Amino acid sequence: MKQKTKTFDFLLMISPLLLAGFGVVMVYSASMVTSVIVREDPAYSLALRQAMYLLIGLAFFLFASYFKYTLYLKLTKWIVLLMFISLIWVELFGDTLNNAKSWVAIGPFSVQPAEFVKIGLIIYLAAIYTKKLNYIDDFFKAVIPPLIITSALTALIIKQPDVGTAAIVFAIACTVIFSSGIKFKHLSLLILTGLIVLSAVGFHMASDERISRFTGAYHPFEDIAGDGYQLIQSYIAIGTGGLSGVGIGQGIQKLGYLTQAESDFIMAVIAEELGLFGVLFVLVNLSIIVIRGLFIAKKCENPFGTLLAIGISSMVGIQAVVNLGAISGLLPITGVPLPFVSAGGSSLVMLLFSVGILNNIARHVNYQRFNEETTETEETKLEDTRATGRLRRNYSS
Incomplete structure (x- = not known):
């Protein structure tokens, strides 16, 4: 029992669960008024739904924590097939x-x-590049084939249209591919090509609403009542909070001023109600997940586990940066939720499942380290016993 306990990475268990539980509370605070007035539902309706998804996500988290991560290598083809079927079904x-x-x-x-x-593609890319490590420098043989799958999946997401998620998928893919050992010039070519394609698609799909997201992000005060309205309300919420906030449930901006307060802009509500302390609580726990994930990737001796841990860590980090960039005006508003905290069942379940995989990798890394330490301790004790025996024989003689 002691051996099994030592294999758990408690930081990777506690941080996501703290964020998810905190998210349920903040979803309730951010949505209780609009649920009654706008949706004509009970004040707790969205929070109750988020709590239900949390329970489902917890089940996925526990399953992934105990399901040996190397078995995903055998399921790669089925994962790819399932990704295409699900997107075509949509x-x-x-x-x-x-x-x-x-x-x-x-x-x-x-x-x-x-x-x-997102997590399906991480598993696929980690698996396929693990198999191609011996000839990773061959761009057309090692890099291009997986990119065809990645591009097709990204195109289906853009078709919905969901350019924000597509951009995150592209960024995650680049991170995993770079970590596999691809040459820098090949990676540069890949990123340049991807940016050109995404820009061309974005221009082709451009509408007044999407263009307004850029103008609203970088010139919000030119149209206070129009394109810049949402970001300005976010600024007001963040600025009002100060150090300790106005108190949980006491925020004003969520009362119809700040739309999507329970999802995309939940950090603005946290800043208003809990101040800098609440913001730091979220940022510290997100940082723990990302940093611990990268630490596990470094310690893992299995290339598949290393790429998988890097992919999951980068996914959490990239999604957090995109969300926080949107509420602060550094990036256009893309509708990307804050990991573990924003309302949204699919995102929460997927993230808890992903961190469960990360915990499983950590368990295998810690198990191996624990066994090595135990072996070294036993060898040291045996050597001490032999040395003591020799001393006794020499003393007797």
Whole structure:
């Protein structure tokens, strides 16, 4: 029992669960008024749904923590097939919400398959580049084939359209590919090509609403009541909070001023109600997950585990940067949720499942280290015993 306990990475267990539980509380605070007035639902309706997704995510987290991560290597083909089927299913039978056909109804739940494509693609790229490490310098043989799969998945996500998620998927893919040992000139060519394609697609799909996201992000005060309204309300919420905030549940901006307060802009609500202390609580726990994930990647001797840990850590970090960049005006508003905290069942379940995989890698790394330490201790004790025996024989003689 002691040996099993030592293999757990408690920081990687506690931090995501703290964030997810904190998220349920903040979703309730951010949505309780609009739930009653706008949706005509009970004040706790969105928070209750988030809590249900948390329980589901916890089950996925525990499963992934105990399911040996190397077995995903054997499931790679099925994972790729499932990703394509889910995205095509969305295109054919999906539901439209916020001008994007990204959702599929499964009973009482709505699922966003693009969220699960993130972790599916990480598993696929980690597996395929592990197999290609011996000839990773061959751009056309090692790099191009996986990129075809990645590009096809990204294109299906853009088609919804969900350019924000597509950009994150592209960034995660570049991180995993770079970590596999690809030449820098090949990576530069890949990034340049991807940016050109994404820019061309974005220009082709440009609409007044999407263009307004850029003008609202970088020139919000030129149109206070229009394009810049949302960001300005976010600034007011962040500025009002100060050091300790106005008190949980006491925020003003969520009362119809700041739209999507429980999802994309939940950090603005946290800043207003809990101040700098609340913001630091979220940032510290997110940083712990990312840094511990990269530390595990460094310690893991299995190339697949290393790439998998890097991919999951980068996913959490990139998504957090994109969300925080949007609420602060550094990046355009893309509709990307804050990891573990924002309302959104698909994102929460996917993230808890992903961190469960990260915990499983950590368990195997810690198990190996624990066994090595135990072996060294036993060898030292044996050598001490032999030395003591020799001293006794010499003394007797």
